[in-house]
Amino acid sequence: MADRSFPLPLFPLGVFLLPGEKTGLHIFEPRYRQLVAELENALEEGREEHNRFGIPFHYEDVTASTGTLARLVEVNKVHPGGRKDIIVECVGHFETVHFQSILDPKPYPGGAVVERSMNLNEALSQTHRSRVTEIKNLLQVKEVDVDALQNETIKDLTQWLGLPPAHKHRLLTANGDQRKTFLDSVLRWTILVLQQEANIKDGFFPN
Numbered sequence: 001m002a003d004r005s006f007p008l009p010l011f012p013l014g015v016f017l018l019p020g021e022k023t024g025l026h027i028f029e030p031r032y033r034q035l036v037a038e039l040e041n042a043l044e045e046g047r048e049e050h051n052r053f054g055i056p057f058h059y060e061d062v063t064a065s066t067g068t069l070a071r072l073v074e075v076n077k078v079h080p081g082g083r084k085d086i087i088v089e090c091v092g093h094f095e096t097v098h099f100q101s102i103l104d105p106k107p108y109p110g111g112a113v114v115e116r117s118m119n120l121n122e123a124l125s126q127t128h129r130s131r132v133t134e135i136k137n138l139l140q141v142k143e144v145d146v147d148a149l150q151n152e153t154i155k156d157l158t159q160w161l162g163l164p165p166a167h168k169h170r171l172l173t174a175n176g177d178q179r180k181t182f183l184d185s186v187l188r189w190t191i192l193v194l195q196q197e198a199n200i201k202d203g204f205f206p207n
Contacts, residue, residue: 005097005112008069009035012058012109016169017068017090018120018155024076028083031107036084039072054094054113057169065096066116066173093118093172118172120155125180131187132157138194154183161190 011032015023027036035053042050048071056067069092077085094113103110124132129151136146150156158168167186174182 003114005114007103008094008110008113009038009053009103009106010056010067010096010099010109010111011035011053012056012063012067014058014165015055015068016057016165016172017055017070018158019090019092022073022087022089025086025088026083027086030082033082033084034106035108036072036075036086040075043072052091054096054111055088056096056099057165059166059169064169064173066169067094067096068092069094069115092116119175120153120158120172122154122179124151124154124157128157128180128183128187131184131191135187135190135194138191138198141198154179157183161186 013025015025017023027033039051039053042048051071053070053072054067055070057064068090070088071091073087073089075084075086079085093116095116097112097114099109099111101109132151136149136151139149140146149160154172158172163171163186171179171182171186
């Protein structure tokens with residue numbers, strides 16, 4: 001049985017978060033200022049089910065169908081003219097079924113979406129664990145507390161690996177062999193960068 005879709009205001013951005021992660025946004029466009037005002041009202045009135053909007057991942061002029069399901073946490077600052085600095089939190093992920101550039105009668109985009117699982121609890125393979133151990137050994141030289149860096153699941157790894165948003169989105173929306181292959185390339189690249197940094201620190205410059 002297919003998941004039932006539901007309507008959701010949408011705000012495309014180059015942001016992709018894990019559940020529980022928060023980020024700050026600066027809101028200046030009038031259409032999104034209206035969206036934030038509506039979210040504020042829902043938050044203040046305790047209508048948490050209405051304090052929701054979607055952030056479809058936007059990168060290099062392309063908006064993905066997948067994105068972050070978010071809630072407004074607080075408004076940090078209100079600027080002259082109505083601009084606002086806000087904090088939002090990820091509460092899940094979604095897949096867009098139907099997109100509207102204007103969610104009439106509202107001025108902002110919206111659409112029909114379904115909840116999307118990113119398989120965040122997928123366990124790492126033994127090969128990937130070995131590469132993570134190598135990364136931790138290199139980080140330990142930099143006096144990083146590697147014991148605090150969990151590496152049981154794909155979520156654990158994504159939380160501390162420091163991936164750019166585009167790589168983070170690509171990794172978590174991939175499945176099966178595509179995910180394993182891309183993760184392997186990410187880990188190999190991380191090892192290479194850390195090794196080069198160590199060589200430079202020791203006075204050796206890679207060609």
